[in-house]
Amino acid sequence: MTELHVYEPNADDLAYTFGGRPAVRTVRPGDALRVYTEDCFGGKVTGFGTLPTQVCQFPFLNPVTGPFHVEGAEPGDTLALHFARIEPARDWAVSSTFPHFGALTSTSHTATLQPPLEERVWVYELSRENGTVRYRARNSDFVVDLPMEPMHGTVGVAPGAFEARMTITPDAHGGNMDTPELRAGVTVYFGVNVAGALFALGDGHARQGHGEVSGVAVEAAMHTTLVVELLKGVPTPWPRLESDEFLMSTGSARPLEDAYRISQHDLVTWVAGLTGLDELDAYQLVSQAGEAPVGNVCDTNYTMVAKVAKRYLRGAEAYEGVHRRLREMAAAL
Amino acid sequence: MTELHVYEPNADDLAYTFGGRPAVRTVRPGDALRVYTEDCFGGKVTGFGTLPTQVCQFPFLNPVTGPFHVEGAEPGDTLALHFARIEPARDWAVSSTFPHFGALTSTSHTATLQPPLEERVWVYELSRENGTVRYRARNSDFVVDLPMEPMHGTVGVAPGAFEARMTITPDAHGGNMDTPELRAGVTVYFGVNVAGALFALGDGHARQGHGEVSGVAVEAAMHTTLVVELLKGVPTPWPRLESDEFLMSTGSARPLEDAYRISQHDLVTWVAGLTGLDELDAYQLVSQAGEAPVGNVCDTNYTMVAKVAKRYLRGAEAYEGVHRRLREMAAAL
Amino acid sequence: MTELHVYEPNADDLAYTFGGRPAVRTVRPGDALRVYTEDCFGGKVTGFGTLPTQVCQFPFLNPVTGPFHVEGAEPGDTLALHFARIEPARDWAVSSTFPHFGALTSTSHTATLQPPLEERVWVYELSRENGTVRYRARNSDFVVDLPMEPMHGTVGVAPGAFEARMTITPDAHGGNMDTPELRAGVTVYFGVNVAGALFALGDGHARQGHGEVSGVAVEAAMHTTLVVELLKGVPTPWPRLESDEFLMSTGSARPLEDAYRISQHDLVTWVAGLTGLDELDAYQLVSQAGEAPVGNVCDTNYTMVAKVAKRYLRGAEAYEGVHRRLREMAAAL
Amino acid sequence: MTELHVYEPNADDLAYTFGGRPAVRTVRPGDALRVYTEDCFGGKVTGFGTLPTQVCQFPFLNPVTGPFHVEGAEPGDTLALHFARIEPARDWAVSSTFPHFGALTSTSHTATLQPPLEERVWVYELSRENGTVRYRARNSDFVVDLPMEPMHGTVGVAPGAFEARMTITPDAHGGNMDTPELRAGVTVYFGVNVAGALFALGDGHARQGHGEVSGVAVEAAMHTTLVVELLKGVPTPWPRLESDEFLMSTGSARPLEDAYRISQHDLVTWVAGLTGLDELDAYQLVSQAGEAPVGNVCDTNYTMVAKVAKRYLRGAEAYEGVHRRLREMAAAL
Missing domain, CATH: 2.60.120.580 (Acetamidase/Formamidase-like domains)
Known part of the structure; x- marks a missing residue:
């Protein structure tokens, strides 16, 4: 239980x-x-x-x-x-700009002599029924609903x-x-x-x-x-994610290409371990089948995700199928 | 005609x-x-x-x-x-490793004293009927079909x-x-x-x-x-793409975060121009609705794409609808 | 006392x-x-x-x-x-290579599929009389004395x-x-x-x-x-150094240009504060008179130093002359 | 002649x-x-x-x-x-800020939504007799002479x-x-x-x-x-410099650490070739004896110089002593 x-x-x-x-x-x-x-x-x-x-x-x-x-x-x-x-x-959520924080502004580290952007708050209405968040512009009457995710x-x-x-x-x-x-x-x-x-x-x-x-x-x-x-006794070098369809590795570093390298390197070696491919063969497979969703390009380290569909791995199962078992436990809650 | x-x-x-x-x-x-x-x-x-x-x-x-x-x-x-x-x-295509080229190797610019990875060629069979490309490992019998795209x-x-x-x-x-x-x-x-x-x-x-x-x-x-x-008389600062559903800006630079910055900056200012949003309101909208598919992290400059669904722009039309007209011309070819 | x-x-x-x-x-x-x-x-x-x-x-x-x-x-x-x-x-000191650490090798963050460089130790003889450290090659008979610093x-x-x-x-x-x-x-x-x-x-x-x-x-x-x-009550945003002749700011970050930006930004604003120059005038002065000795390009953050000769600051004194006072105290030890 | x-x-x-x-x-x-x-x-x-x-x-x-x-x-x-x-x-020279150009401002590539810094010109008086360039602040009466170099x-x-x-x-x-x-x-x-x-x-x-x-x-x-x-028949991969006392390699790239890597890599392999040291021994020597003067951190590529004193190379002569011969020819002009 x-x-x-x-x-x-x-x-x-x-x-x-x-x-x-x-x-x-x-x-x-x-x-x-x-x-x-x-x-x-x-x-x-x-x-x-x-x-x-x-x-x-x-x-x-x-x-x-x-x-x-x-x-x-x-x-x-x-x-x-x-x-x-x-x-x-x-039933609401907020966003804002924050002085000298974000990707399209200079920051404490990408330091420039320019003043910060205006600090501004946006309030979103959340609709559970519609599964949406409502964006409202502050300086015009533009309104649009985006999917809640x-x-x-x-x-x-x-x-x-x-x-x-x-x-x-x-x-x-x-x-x-x-x-x-x-x-x-x-x-x-x-x-x-x-x-x-x-x-x-x-x-x-x-x-x-x-x-x-x-x-x-x-x-x-x-x-x-x-x-x-x-x-027990199973190491994981960087955070990894698993969904029903995908295996994912993450990397967090600066510059952004190092976050990409870390995540792809982990995915390639992980895939090699799961499939029996040698490292170069796994590198090739990930190079053609892999995805690379961007995490953040604003925090103290940037984050990239490396992602491959399980269906391309011919039945290889990560962590002895724990995702599937946890999925079932979650469904029973 | x-x-x-x-x-x-x-x-x-x-x-x-x-x-x-x-x-x-x-x-x-x-x-x-x-x-x-x-x-x-x-x-x-x-x-x-x-x-x-x-x-x-x-x-x-x-x-x-x-x-x-x-x-x-x-x-x-x-x-x-x-x-x-x-x-x-x-009905075939090829891939390879190339000495000191790629993201998971040192290169002429990310220069190290390490020797290059093995140079290896992979040959893919293309199937127009199935819409697939067939990956074959070189050092094991692993074979998998990937979608042709x-x-x-x-x-x-x-x-x-x-x-x-x-x-x-x-x-x-x-x-x-x-x-x-x-x-x-x-x-x-x-x-x-x-x-x-x-x-x-x-x-x-x-x-x-x-x-x-x-x-x-x-x-x-x-x-x-x-x-x-x-x-005529319409400038475009960086390459942009348009599909039926998306507007996209690109940026190509090093480090990778600058490619991201260029592409997101262009998308934000483009969206502002198309929708009448002020720049901060457009920044906010793109920040929640935008996507950022990675182009390349291996070439002499890296490429990022910034992408937003047109359905979030409330009917704004880029370049006076030229994409739609060209789409129709293409269909008639 | x-x-x-x-x-x-x-x-x-x-x-x-x-x-x-x-x-x-x-x-x-x-x-x-x-x-x-x-x-x-x-x-x-x-x-x-x-x-x-x-x-x-x-x-x-x-x-x-x-x-x-x-x-x-x-x-x-x-x-x-x-x-x-x-x-x-x-009377001796050591150096070495360290696997996947250093600037001319891939690392845990600049991750590649290449094996590490050979791990090798060098032993230096230190001579207090001569003020030297003696480098000896491991794989040839090359020997040279470098200044002890x-x-x-x-x-x-x-x-x-x-x-x-x-x-x-x-x-x-x-x-x-x-x-x-x-x-x-x-x-x-x-x-x-x-x-x-x-x-x-x-x-x-x-x-x-x-x-x-x-x-x-x-x-x-x-x-x-x-x-x-x-x-008391005096803030210092990033580590600073002062010698008899120079004021120095540091920045530690990745990529290396951000370490440079942080250190130069701090030096420019510090110089502005000490001299009464406005920020752009200080930016100009540092731009022509400043130095930028590299700290490290191998650690988890890279370090740059921004440096300007006091003689170009027309008598401006940092931190109310504490360096001078401490120098005298040190001499009396 | x-x-x-x-x-x-x-x-x-x-x-x-x-x-x-x-x-x-x-x-x-x-x-x-x-x-x-x-x-x-x-x-x-x-x-x-x-x-x-x-x-x-x-x-x-x-x-x-x-x-x-x-x-x-x-x-x-x-x-x-x-x-x-x-x-x-x-007998004069000029400097300026330039909109969205320089290290302490956002640029076309490190793109932000911030407006540019003020564009301002400074005029320097050059004195051949004193060997100086005279800096004059624009917004205060601060004046200082810097060495002409x-x-x-x-x-x-x-x-x-x-x-x-x-x-x-x-x-x-x-x-x-x-x-x-x-x-x-x-x-x-x-x-x-x-x-x-x-x-x-x-x-x-x-x-x-x-x-x-x-x-x-x-x-x-x-x-x-x-x-x-x-x-004739002598390749040089990246620009190199030689003074009476130093050998120097350059690297120009982004991010700045890649400029550093290129220049240090070239210097290490050059020193190895000149001295007979193996690459790791040369890496060690340069690591302790080398300098790394920053070139630019503002242009479309950044430039670093890697530098080692000839006196640490035990008589090794670059390019068969051409610098010495050209030095003599220059003296005779």
């Missing part, structure tokens, strides 16, 4: 790093978890007048719910998190090497990867770096474009249900 | 630069053109024993067919090329500033963008830099993964039919 | 992160400190047969001595560390935002900047992020080329003496 | 590309050449009121004098140009592969490398790509900071004398 833990944090319970925090709960492999996650602004940006820089204070941005201790998890294992449901908790921008485990990392940074431990691929129905795999794995999640998006070009998606608090599993 | 020009080059007629070459033919706006294009190896790699470095000689790589002079085209105009058909000319890696016009550029380089004049978005049914727009525009095309791919990670796609000679149009 | 603290850590006292560790000692502003620092291999690489990957274990690399708590230091202050003496503790690769404070970072990473808190500018006679300034500042240092180099191209310098344990000072 | 050619171009004789232009003169190996070069603005920016974007027109920027045909030069040879004298032709930003040969490249682009053929190392007393080596080599030069700077951070140096017309030599 799957045990379902329900956890709703108070504002004081939210975490702003991966690593460096004690667990808020312990769960067992096979357990399910239903959590509330706040939006990236801690719920403080609620309308046009609540500019992020006025209502939020660094480093209290991009809070995550957790961390959760997974019984028996040790370095060298792989944690599997299957996302059963990701549902917006409110809920996802989590930030999921990860405690990093290794005694590190604690801001939740806005994606890296080998996961974190703020900001990929729309991280949606319901998907299993995410993380290499475990510390005892208990200490995973956490947050930064829900009602939807997001590729690369999150302005730096801010349609930010939404979420009710999310996931199933937790542990693969 | 659309005039259809048919042009099949001899080996000596092939070009290896954009710019610096006289036109092979003159066409008029509204004309159609049916051309043969050789594969990136000039057709010389035909089997496992014909290694690219042995049968090809730099700079005689990636030949293009053309250039074609478009009557009346002048700097400041936009050339529109609508791809009606792209059909493999042979013909495209041109290389299309462009003569660059400005008196330049002539190798066909393997993508830049503001087009060139070797290597994006799978450049398929039949699509209109490509180029800013004209010199009298006559002098466009050329080549580097057909029976299919290609995202980023062309190994540096070489499923390389195929093509029979391609396109319709040529000219928009 | 300057109090001189002497601190020599045991192996168990060494730290491998900035942040996340309790202080080993408390010092007061105005105090001097004499410490021993181990080399980047923890002293375990002692000859040709002791390959780093065999005798060292990740993450126990690049140990630092500290952290030291500075009484009264609070976020928003600036910590000044003046390096009075940096003296190799042994002792420096610390790694100095920093605890980062903000509740982070703990591996000592091999340079960032806004300092860390593994690996710049030869960090030598005796120089004052380093860090913005304080946590109560007590919690500074630490290590990774002594008997000398280093620009960029540390192989990833490993002439690694040496050091006896180092420094004077500690605190500037 | 050295023949001295004197060549002073009219405005119409200036070139704006490397490649794609007929020679203006033919010279023989061993000949000397005295030329006039215009500044990067074609001499049109003469005071505060002559803003570059108003008086200059793209692509008529950065003119070069030449190209010169070198008798007997063929692909596979090396052209050696020894700079005997570089002397400002006027004349150099050429742009020198190169026609590129290979039938290319013609804008003079503002540095690449393997040379071009706009913008390194202060290219000063009088230095020999520059280029691989020859086309018959006659077709070298040209321009873009004199009375001085320049490292990286040319604002994108514009102290721009000056020059009278320059150089000696031309040809090394």
Whole structure:
């Protein structure tokens, strides 16, 4: 029997790093978890007048719910998190520009002498019935509905090497990867770096474009249900995702081509391992069959995803079929 | 009445630069053109024993067919090329690794002291009936069919500033963008830099993964039919594409985030112009609705595409509907 | 009177992160400190047969001595560390290649399918009398003496935002900047992020080329003496250095141009503040008078230094002349 | 006997590309050449009121004098140009900001939605007697003299592969490398790509900071004398420089770390060839003894120089001592 833990944090319970925090709960492999996650602004940006820089204070941005201790998890294992449901908790969501943050502005790192772009807030109406988020222009009467496609921008485990990392940074431990691929129905795999794995999640998006070009998606608090599993003695070098149809590897780095290289390198070697292809043959197959959805091109590291359809792998099964089993457990919840 | 020009080059007629070459033919706006294009190896790699470095000689790589002079085209105009058909000319295609070329190897620019990867050729069987290309591993008996999705890696016009550029380089004049978005049914727009525009095309791919990670796609000679149009006095800063459903901008640069920035910047300002949204409102819309398919992460510049569905633009029509008109002309061919 | 603290850590006292560790000692502003620092291999690489990957274990690399708590230091202050003496503790030092680390090899992030370069150790003889380090080739009889120029690769404070970072990473808190500018006679300034500042240092180099191209310098344990000072209520955004003749800013990021941008941006705005030049006039002055010594092009972030001679600033004095005062205190030690 | 050619171009004789232009003169190996070069603005920016974007027109920027045909030069040879004298032709020089150009601004490639920085001109007084250039702030009364250190930003040969490249682009053929190392007393080596080599030069700077951070140096017309030599059958992959004390390699690429990699890779393999060190031993030596002066971080490619003192190479002589011979010929002019 799957045990379902329900956890709703108070504002004081939210975490702003991966690593460096004690667990808020312990769960067992096979357990399910239903959590509330706040939006990236801690719920403080609620309308046009609540500019992020006025209502939020660094480093209290991009809070995550957790961390959760997974019984028996040790370095060298792989944690599997299957996302059963990701549902917006409110009927609205927000986006904004943020000074010197985003892809089409200079930033603290791509530093220029130019002043920042105007800070502006957009409010989206979410319609569960229609499955839409409604964009409204601020300076004209343009309105359009976009599909609601809920996802989590930030999921990860405690990093290794005694590190604690801001939740806005994606890296080998996961974190703020900001990929729309991280949606319901998907299993995410993380290499475990510390005892208990200490995973956490947050930064829900009602939807997001590729690369999150302005730096801010349609930010939404979420009710999310996931199933937790542990693969003992199985390493995972970078976060991986699996859906019913695809295997995916991620890479998070700068410049963006290194994020691409990491993700493609992991996918090529993973495919080689699963299929018995030698590395060059796998390189060739991925080169023709592979996809490369952009995650984010705005965070402290950029994220790319490397993706290949399972149907091209002739029955190869990743992680001994755990995705399929978790999918079934999720359906039974 | 659309005039259809048919042009099949001899080996000596092939070009290896954009710019610096006289036109092979003159066409008029509204004309159609049916051309043969050789594969990136000039057709010389035909089997496992014909290694690219042995049968090809730099700079005689990636030949293009053309250039074609478009009557009346002048700097400041936009050339529109609508791809009606792209059909493999042979029932086989090839791919390979190429020493110190590709994303998962050091290169002449990402220079390391490591020796190159093994140079290896793969031969694909193309099936027009099944619409497939057949991958066969070289070092095991793994075989899988992938969908045939013909495209041109290389299309462009003569660059400005008196330049002539190798066909393997993508830049503001087009060139070797290597994006799978450049398929039949699509209109490509180029800013004209010199009298006559002098466009050329080549580097057909029976299919290609995202980023062309190994540096070489499923390389195929093509029979391609396109319709040529000219928009007088309309500038286009970077190559753009339009399909029935999407508007697309491209950017080609290094590092990869600059290719992303260029393409997203062009799409945001283009969308602003088409919809009347102010720039920040357009930035926000593209940020949530936009896509960012990777072109290449292996060539001398990397290419990204920025893409937005027309249905989110509330009836805005690009270039006064020329894509629709060319689509109809193509259907009538 | 300057109090001189002497601190020599045991192996168990060494730290491998900035942040996340309790202080080993408390010092007061105005105090001097004499410490021993181990080399980047923890002293375990002692000859040709002791390959780093065999005798060292990740993450126990690049140990630092500290952290030291500075009484009264609070976020928003600036910590000044003046390096009075940096003296190799042994008459030998080592260097090596390290698999998939360095600028002329693929790495975990610039990931390729190529095998690593050979792992090889070089041993240098240090001559205090001659002020030289002796390079001996491994595969020929080539021998040459290079000037000894002792420096610390790694100095920093605890980062903000509740982070703990591996000592091999340079960032806004300092860390593994690996710049030869960090030598005796120089004052380093860090913005304080946590109560007590919690500074630490290590990774002594008997000398280093620009960029540390192989990833490993002439690694040496050091006896180092420094004077500690605190500037209350004075922020410092990125580590800065001051010698008798130069003001310097640093930036650590990827790609390398962002490290350059950060450091030049900080120098331009700093110079503007010190001289009363407006930002564009300061930009112009630095553009013609500035230098840009490369720090490292091998670590997890790359480091650039931006540097301008004080004599071009017409008497402007940084941090109210604290460098001059610390220089005098150091001379009196 | 050295023949001295004197060549002073009219405005119409200036070139704006490397490649794609007929020679203006033919010279023989061993000949000397005295030329006039215009500044990067074609001499049109003469005071505060002559803003570059108003008086200059793209692509008529950065003119070069030449190209010169070198008798007997063929692909596979090396052209050696020894700079005997570089002397400002006027007693003033100019600098400026230029919209969306430079390192501390967004650009056409690092594209953002921010408006450009203010376009502003600075005028420098040059004093041959004092050897100084006088900086005057525009918005305050700050004045300071900087050392005059004349150099050429742009020198190169026609590129290979039938290319013609804008003079503002540095690449393997040379071009706009913008390194202060290219000063009088230095020999520059280029691989020859086309018959006659077709070298040209321009873009004199009375001085320049490292990286040319604002994108514009102290721009000056020059009278320059150089000696031309040809090394038959000796290839040179990237431009190299030699002074009495140093050997230097260059790399021009983006991102900046690739420029670093190219230049260090060339220096390491060059040193290995000259000294008999194996590649790893040479890598180690350069890693400790090498320097890495930044060229430009503002042009279409960035440029890094890799540099090692000849005294560390135990008598190894590059290109059979041609620098020494040309130095003597220059002294006799």
